[in-house]
Amino acid sequence: MQKIKILAIETSCDETSISVVENGRKILSNIIYSQIDIHKTFGGVVPEVASRKHIETIDGVLEESLKEAKTGLEEIDAVAVTYGPGLVGALLVGINFAKALSYAINKPLIGVNHIEGHICANLISNKDLEPPFLTLVVSGGHTHLVVVKEYGEYEVVGKTRDDAAGEAYDKVARSLGLGYPGGPLIDKISTEGDRESIDFPRIMLEKDSFDFSFSGLKSAVLNYQNRMAMKKMDYRVEDVAASFQEAVVDVLVKKTIEAAKKYKIEKVTMAGGVASNSRLREVMEKASKERGFDFSYPPGILCTDNGAMIGCAAYYKYLKNEFSESTLNAYPNLKIDRC
Incomplete structure (x- = not known):
């Protein structure tokens, strides 16, 4: 069986997460940098602060994710990213990073609905679920x-x-x-x-x-x-x-x-x-x-925002050749019926 590796990026709110997922349901890495301690001071997520922190941390999260997965970029089959719903500034950080990475390694780009990602977390944790x-x-x-x-x-x-x-x-x-x-x-x-x-x-x-x-x-x-x-x-x-x-x-x-x-x-x-x-x-x-x-x-780690759930959803799009154009943009109010 061919092993399809998806590198998935999630930055819809205040977690910067990048995961490498194999064949949709096997997590090779799932690195999550949480900003909770930062936003506690404000009593909630501050969009501008969240966006800036994504920019500061995303390179390091990518490096750590690839290292944990024992995978090089040359082994990645597609780059997936959350394009909505979420905070527009935070989404754009992940989308632009994913576009650049997809272009650099010449691999398909897959935009994923954040809500669909949450649903697909169940497919990772329950291998028998269909x-x-x-x-x-x-x-x-x-x-x-x-x-x-x-x-x-x-x-x-x-x-x-x-x-x-x-x-x-x-x-x-x-x-x-x-x-x-x-x-x-x-x-x-x-x-x-x-x-x-x-x-x-x-x-x-x-x-x-x-x-x-x-x-x-x-x-x-x-x-x-x-x-x-x-x-x-x-x-x-x-x-x-x-x-x-x-x-x-x-x-x-x-x-x-x-x-x-x-x-x-x-x-x-x-x-x-x-x-x-x-x-x-x-x-x-x-x-x-x-x-x-x-x-x-x-499990709790897959209930929070994470890249693995995005990688799972992207895998089933990959099988259907449902790829995104380089014009992919952020949709902060994206509905689940637009997957």
Whole structure:
């Protein structure tokens, strides 16, 4: 069997990552330089700072990735890069770097949708997984329910109408004084709280809708804090965090399971940063098992933004000769149906 090596670049937000992936599902290297410590100071990602840091680090990340993969550029079959969605400045750093590299080594360029990359992380971690399957993509910028009909063929059956789940986590964590990033911090402190202490709303929207809305839940948390402050009453941050998280998890799990039932899909997966959430994994696994669904999710390192997931998605494009032109540009609001 021919070994196809894809060098994949991911710079859509605040991680600079370059990976070498063999035949789509074997990671030879996956170097990730995270800027979290830098952006903690600001309470969130500052686009200009992120872009500049990508420029500073990308050469070194490439060198380290090739070294770990024990691979030279002459052995690379194609160069893949995230071209959206994401921060436009950050995307452009990766795209222009990929274009130059593709031209220099005379190998095809493959543009990859960031959301498609997250979905494909499941193919790396679960070697037996094949379409069709349903994926809950849940991260700081995205909350989607996607039916993977075939490699590279997707149907979005649900998406957020306002705040993504991860965005709500960040905003609630900030209001509770926990810091950034909010997801891991709330997940950790929630283990010490009573998840049933506060009855926050579960926003389900219209009957049979698989769309999401978390802005109302976020507002309910802020209103609770304000009411307690006006009454000069104390509350446990742990209880608020746990109750908020339970409301998010309830909505995500219920809609995912109902979508799987409606579309008659027996394989359920998750992707994106919030897919690392311990409570979400626990409840989704229990609900899937009760209904006889196969449930799987990537390890934490593949839930965060990383080059390996981009390399996996690019491999299936390579097999179809779906290459990009040198005019490839950044699309910060790229949709999953444009893969």
